[in-house]
Amino acid sequence: MENDNFAENEPLAEADDFDAMPEAVETVETNLIILAERMDRLAGWCECLARENRSLHERIAMLQAERDALREKNEQLRARIDTMIVRLKGLGQSL
Secondary structure, three states: OHHHHHHHHHHHHHHHHHHHHHHHHHHHHHHHHHHHHHHHHHHHHHHHHHHHHHHHHHHHHHHHHHHHHHHHHHHHHHHHHHHHHHHHHHHHHHO
16 A cells, blocks of 8 residues: 555655746746847947947047148248247348
């Protein structure tokens, strides 16, 4: 009888294991779905940040070129002013 009792309990234990497995599988699948969604969102953020980074680098290059052009123009104007000052001093001395 003891063996019969053991045999009867064994299928019940297996049935409990099968009942718990779908919940575990669903939990794993749910976690994988959540992880995949987070990875997609992260990939989207990375793409957005990469585009923004490229745009900012282009903007920096443009502003640096503009700065260099303004510096050159400033130097040219300074040279013209210095030339005018020299001429004015020359006019003042000749009077």
